[in-house]
Amino acid sequence: MLILRGTKIKKRGTGEVGCFCPICRAVTLYRANQVREVKHIYYVSIGRGEHLLDEITCSRCGHMRAFQPGQMVPSPPGSVDPFELASRTGPMSANALTQRVELESRVARKKLTGSERIDAILEPIAASAYANDQLLRTGRRTKVSSVFQLLLIVGIFASPIMWIFHVNDRSATPHFPLAAVIGSLVTAILLCIVIQRYIGDRHAVAPKIVWLLAIALQPLNPNLEEIEQAIQVARSQNLDLAMRLNPVAVFSAIQNEQRREWNATDRAAKH
Secondary structure (H helix, E strand, C coil): CCCCCEEEEEEEHHHHHHHHHHHCCCEEEEEEEEEEEEEEEEEEEEEEEEEEEEEEECCCCCCCCEECCCCCCEEEECCCCHHHHHHHHCCCEEEEEHHHHHHHHHHCCCCCCHHHHHHHHHHHHHCCHHHHHHHHHHHHHHHHHHHHHHHHHHHHHHHHHHHHHHHHCCCCCCCCHHHHHHHHHHHHHHHHHHHHCCCCCCCCCCCCHHHHHHHHHHHHHHCCHHHHHHHHHHCCCCHHHHHCCHHHHHHHHHHHHHHHHHHHHHHHHHH
């Protein structure tokens, strides 16, 4: 008897936390999820499983981050002051939050030193690895689902046609239609496995991540050399996202975002 069993990832909402968002460049509210690996039999969960990490999503920009269990204490939804909530629930202490907000005020006044600018460019890159992996994984699931549905539809429509040809062909193998349908399903499953494991753009960067980095870095208005330097520092620290990131693509995205804002400002001024 075939028993389908294994593990699956389950996410459960646990409330809100406050944290400094490296994309919004401000202290914002985050939705918190507890991520657990749960055993299953026939996809029915058994027990609570292992608490892997706490996932938080910015309520303003949608940027996702992950922290080890115990680094934050989510609060029930309904908080008003993100800074007050961050000092109670987030992974940063109140003193660290104050220092980070003060640093951000110097970004607006263009009072950062050269090393501080590199650190500020590096910050959103270092904080986006988890979000990039989640977006790529979602993309892989979408590809797998699309391929499976396509082959299933082809198999459904092909089966009656093959059956008609089989009935009219006395020399055909008796079980040919059944074998053809089973073959189509096996092919679909194998293609899904290949896409899931090998064609999932594991070494790519999701377009949304490049766009979010452009939003985060636009206030700094970095040049290409600064971006390359920050990414080089990240690579020396073995940050996975930095290994995949193209400095020119980030720089171009920042310029596109600036042009978009300038065009929006011009249209608003004309009206």
